[in-house]
Amino acid sequence: MASSLTCTGVIWALLSFLCAATSCVGFFMPYWLWGSQLGKPVSFGTFRRCSYPVHDESRQMMVMVEECGRYASFQGIPSAEWRICTVVTGLGCGLLLLVALTALMGCCVSELISRTVGRVAGGIQFLGGLLIGAGCALYPLGWDSEEVRQTCGYVSGQFDLVKYPVYSSLCYFKAYHNEKLNASKCEIGWAYYCTGAGAASAMLLCTWLACFSGKKQKQYPY
Secondary structure: OOOOEOHHHHHHHHHHHHHHHHHHHHHHOOOOEEEEEOOEEEEEOOOEEEEEEEEEOOOOEEEEEEEEEEOOOHHHOOOHHHHHHHHHHHHHHHHHHHHHHHHHHHOOOOOOOEHHHHHHHHHHHHHHHHHHHHHHHHHHHHHHOHHHHHHOOOOOEOOEOOOOOOOOOHHHHHHHHHHHHHOOOOEEOHHHHHHHHHHHHHHHHHHHHHOOOEEOOOOOOO
16 A cells, blocks of 8 residues: 655654544543542533532532533633633644644555645644643633632632632641641642643654655656
8 A cells, every 4th residue: 555654754643643632532531620529529621520519409408410511601611711721722632633634644645745745744733732732831720710719629729729828927827727738629630631741742753753754756757
């Protein structure tokens, strides 16, 4: 079967698909942030959430529904930063996936990927990784939203999952210490790292390999 890729290009195609799949899976999974609420584990993505509180009319109390799903509307996403993050990260994942599928097609279609096309594809991968990186950088700005603060025990803030008040007097040291022990702590989930790792690999490795991926086109006399 004819191929338009060099040996390096085949490695680039496989690695591009792996990076794109890693970022896309991480982006879709609602495990970017872990916490707890009403004694139940809660996790957030950029546009999805697992476990949410509802009011039980029969018992007249709040209970947690342990299900995962996306927000009912785009405006339902807890913060403007997360809405921007969703769009930017989704666009970046789309670019990585587009290049990865094109590269895989180049493994079995002759003269699809030339040296110039490979370099352009590498530039698109760099842009896609950059967009995903920007989305990952924006995500912590939403940690001060009401939903996240409820999950983190009202101690989270932007870029800070365990934000404790500063007491000006030593008389409050004991109260501060007790509050610190009782505070609910949130932590970053595996999907956040998965998304960022895929983007970083695409920017650092795939972009470089793309420059050597395509074969030199044959010159045909006319």
